[in-house]
Amino acid sequence: MMEPVFREETADPRTEALALSHLSLELGHLYMEDFAAGRERLRAHFEEVRPWADAARAAAVRTHGRRTRVSTCFLVDDYFSRLSSPERLLPMLCEEAEAAGVRIDYLARESGCARAGELEPARAVEGRLVESPPPGSDGSRPPAAESGWLSNGQRGPSAHDGEAAEAMRGAPPVWAPPSETGARQHSVFLDVELWSEEKKGERLWSCPFLAGVWQLLRLGMLRHDGAAVLRAQDLADLGGAFPADWDALPPLLRLSPRAHPFAAYRTFSVLPTRFLPVEHAVRVLLGQVHVEAQVRAQVEKRAGGEGLVLPPELPDRAHYAFALEP
Known part of the structure; x- marks a missing residue:
């Protein structure tokens, strides 16, 4: 004989089906x-x-x-x-x-x-944003939830990125182009601003x-x-x-x-x-x-x-x- 199984009503939240x-x-x-x-x-x-x-x-x-x-x-x-x-x-x-x-x-x-x-x-x-780290990324860029920016690839480093490290080595800063993740032959890189701060901390x-x-x-x-x-x-x-x-x-x-x-x-x-x-x-x-x-x-x-x-x-x-x- 199968015993009844009791569950909390909220244990399996139902997903409302929308008419489409x-x-x-x-x-x-x-x-x-x-x-x-x-x-x-x-x-x-x-x-x-x-x-x-x-x-x-x-x-x-x-x-x-x-x-x-x-x-x-x-x-x-x-x-x-x-x-x-x-x-x-x-x-x-x-x-x-x-x-x-x-x-x-x-x-x-x-x-x-x-x-x-x-x-x-x-x-x-x-x-619900799930960023896809582009190949070769070093984790130096903060996540979108912190920065307020979302991109479709890897931004090219600026002269200020690693400026101190380059100065210590005595080498001039090296420029590199941005790259689009999954680009077809050539990149179309985009960096999107998601939000900015207003007064009193309101986004x-x-x-x-x-x-x-x-x-x-x-x-x-x-x-x-x-x-x-x-x-x-x-x-x-x-x-x-x-x-x-x-x-x-x-x-x-x-x-x-x-x-x-x-x-x-x-x-x-x-x-x-x-x-x-x-x-x-x-x-x-x-x-x-x-x-x-x-x-x-x-x-x-x-x-x-x-x-x-x-x-x-x-x-x-x-x-x-x-x-x-x-």
Whole structure:
């Protein structure tokens, strides 16, 4: 006779399964100065975005069939500046998107990538960074959690590195080039600033780092104690109107009640060309983030059940179109 086994309820924390779309389609990420430029600037943005968004949607349908699940999202920068209020800016944003034939399913605040209620997604991602020491590294560079910098290889030594040792030997300092880990013939070395210190010890997260958190959220790869980090709230829950204060706006707002799930197997972002270096940094970050094994297995199992094979590396699940500035 088999004896019953009793366990603490918290001994095996459950990993919440997220509903997933096939594609998360980002329709833009604008700064407050873009909003300050007025309706014409927003209309030009969405008119430029539309053909790229249509092409991405059509490609997804060719791959997944008529029942393809595509959700759209838009990220508003309320982290680095707040020139106006949601009740003034967001209706204008939605109206100009609709006028250009573009539908926004989810509206997200960039500050929600730093803090969402009691949770701090940025801190969680920082704690999951797993740096890959490049060949030949001597351990002299402090880890990213201490320095606030993350690279995709080995930085070339400067004249000050080992200056004292060279002076003792009487030899001039020797320059050496930086090198990219896994470079193909030639290196494209990148060193990414993750955060800086503000007053009173508060961190100011960098745009590339928050953009990396944003991609991880869209790919459904972040959990807190097994639970989802962001939960979309419906605009109807706010009485159908945007609040006067940014802090009263949910980190993730669902504008369309019939929208497919926010998170997806893959992401596609239509962005101005000025974001090209930012997204290069995002790919470096995605390649050095440890995702919980249960989360990875859960997403891959669900994908397999739909006949999908996902790229094993997270950077290969994020895709882009860098459109020209209007």
